[in-house]
Every structure is written in C-alpha cells, then in structure tokens.
Amino acid sequence: MNNGLDHRLLATRPAPIGIFDSGVGGLTVLREIYRQLPNESVLYFGDTARLPYGSRSPEEILYFVRQILTWMAEQGVKMVIMACNTSSALALDPVQGEFPFPVLGLIRPGAQAAALQGRRIGVIATQATVTSRAYTHAIQEINPTCQVWEVGCPNFVPIVEQNQIKDVQAQRVAATYLQPLIAANIDTLVYGCTHYPHLAPVLKPILPATMQYVDPAISMVAAAAKELDALGLRSSTPAWSTEFYVSGSAPEFKRLAVQWLGHQPTVRQVRLPELVANPKG
Numbered sequence: 001m002n003n004g005l006d007h008r009l010l011a012t013r014p015a016p017i018g019i020f021d022s023g024v025g026g027l028t029v030l031r032e033i034y035r036q037l038p039n040e041s042v043l044y045f046g047d048t049a050r051l052p053y054g055s056r057s058p059e060e061i062l063y064f065v066r067q068i069l070t071w072m073a074e075q076g077v078k079m080v081i082m083a084c085n086t087s088s089a090l091a092l093d094p095v096q097g098e099f100p101f102p103v104l105g106l107i108r109p110g111a112q113a114a115a116l117q118g119r120r121i122g123v124i125a126t127q128a129t130v131t132s133r134a135y136t137h138a139i140q141e142i143n144p145t146c147q148v149w150e151v152g153c154p155n156f157v158p159i160v161e162q163n164q165i166k167d168v169q170a171q172r173v174a175a176t177y178l179q180p181l182i183a184a185n186i187d188t189l190v191y192g193c194t195h196y197p198h199l200a201p202v203l204k205p206i207l208p209a210t211m212q213y214v215d216p217a218i219s220m221v222a223a224a225a226k227e228l229d230a231l232g233l234r235s236s237t238p239a240w241s242t243e244f245y246v247s248g249s250a251p252e253f254k255r256l257a258v259q260w261l262g263h264q265p266t267v268r269q270v271r272l273p274e275l276v277a278n279p280k281g
C-alpha cells in the first residue's frame, strides 16, 4: 500500500491500534487483541450515540466510518481494526487507501475461517450486513460449494446494549432467529456481528452440540498481527491501558462494559469531526 507514509518511521514511536464499534460489541474483538497482541496499546471508540448501526443506510455507515477514521488519524493510530461487521461489510472497500494507516475488516477473515470449517454455514448478523450479502459472497468466493444462510437479528444489539442477556425474553428471541438455521441443518455458525459472542451463553444451548462456531475476530486479529509484522509496526514494549471513547454517555458505557472487562474502565466522551459530505445534509 502506497499512502505516502513511512511505516518504519512510525514504528519508532509508540502508537496505538484504533478499534471501533457502535457500542460494546467491539469488546469481543478487544478481548482477542489482548490474547493475541498483548503488547499493543488500544484506543477504543464506541459510537453509542448513534447505535444500532444495523438499521442505518450504507451512506450513513460510510459517513460515520469516515468520521471515526478521521478522528483516529488525529489521535495518531498506526492501524485501525473495524470491530464492527456492519462497517466492515459496507465501508471497508471505499475507505481503503484513504487514510495513512492500514484498515482491517472482519468479513474476509471470518469468511475464510467459515469456509475452512463448514459446508452448511449459517451467518447471524445485523440487517444491514445481511442485506449486503457480504458474507455469502466472501464465503462462496473462497469455496463455491459452501451453502450459506444469513439471518438478520435486529433485536440482539438492543438486548446486549440494554444488559438484558439473562432475561428469558432473550432466549425466546434467540430461538426464533435460530429456528431457520436449525431447519437448514447448518454445521457452522458465524457470529456476523461483534455483539453476538456476548450472547453465546444464550445461543449455544439452543443449537445442536455438534455445531462449530466462527468468531471472525480470531482470524482478523491473526491477520492484523501478520500485517503489523510485515510493516515493522509490532510493538515490543508493554501496552498502556486501553483508552475508551464514546459519542454517547460515558458513565453508561462504563457500567455496561465492566462485566466483560472485569474492571472499571476510564471512558471519555468525544465529538467526532463533521465532514463535508454528510448524508443527512
């Protein structure tokens, strides 16, 4: 990638990896970064004032992503990992090469892992991701013999963001969404939204014990590690603690995130830069 920036020069000063999601879904990706890239410092942005992304138009999502990447560029990130499938499905290709750092998405790594593991693949995702058919196209490009069923699960993100995972209503909603995938006799389930691994304790009991699960974050972070090495950007010094930023309420994010982080994070509210082409006018 030629974007006018010498990545080897950047490697001499500690710079964080930027990751973003609409809300707490990105914490499932952050967990994977902690596991695979323990020396990397992370700057996390949750666009909580504008979630859910899954019911937004492709134009809105692209605009939000450009705003976030512009802000992250100002923060001096060395790489951005989209911790959001909806953004990866709808905005990764257009923004590639627009910023002076690599930007990675979840769809291709997730599709690769799915095509390697299964033949009858179910994808649960936001409505926007399902409508884009990004997973079906990516999986079948890798292995045209794979069959793919995509199901939009619009109620899952509110359940996670409103901390209702343990409510019986969550089980009912999950059973309804998974029913067509069980009927299709899938052998592999892809968490096509980063919020959904938080729902694993609800989903797994509903599905056959033989089901294989794909969390695209695992292969995406592995790909990020390779890219950092290739660019000479891998950190060799210990990470500083993750900085969390949100567009909505900082105390609310803090209250919700603590159950997955295991500690009270410091969360700050930020205002993203307005860009010239705003789809809302």
Ligand SMILES: N[C@@H](CCC(=O)O)C(=O)O
Residues within 6 Å of the ligand: 021, 022, 023, 025, 026, 051, 052, 053, 054, 055, 083, 084, 085, 086, 087, 126, 129, 157, 192, 193, 194, 195
């Ligand atoms: N974390 C979500 C975004 C969910 C939403 O805001 O609808 C994703 O990966 O697609």
